Amino acid sequence: MAQSKYEVTYIISTTLDEESKTALVNRFDGILKDNGAEVVDSKDWSKRRLAYEINNQHEGIYHIVNVLADNDEALNEFDRLAKIDGAILRHMIVKRED
Incomplete structure (x- = not known):
């Protein structure tokens, strides 16, 4: 089965110190x-002002991860845990067609 490309973008709370942020990303x-995915690239995009307040925060650190996966098991687990973790304000998983 061919691997599909995905882009995972998530917003990290600015209340974390650098060490905690690095631990969260790792x-x-x-x-x-x-869970079987290959992380091609994982990098901070930038610290940006949010369009609206999330959890009393006006800024967030955007992080982008490019992933190759055979199935959606890894992405489902990421999604489940990202919803639970309070340090991730929002996240989005997109299947890339390129």
Whole structure:
């Protein structure tokens, strides 16, 4: 089965210090890898002002992960855990066609 390309974008709370943010990113990259996905690229996009307040915050750190996956198991697990984790304000998973 051919691997599909996905882009995972999530917004990290600015209340985290740099060490905690790095640990969070490594944890969620690990979740993807442990569930069978290949993380091609994982990088911070930028700290940006949010269009609307989320959890009393006006800014967030956008992080983008490009992933190759055979199935949606890794993405479903990422989605489930991202909804639970309070440090991730919002997330979005998009299947890329390129």
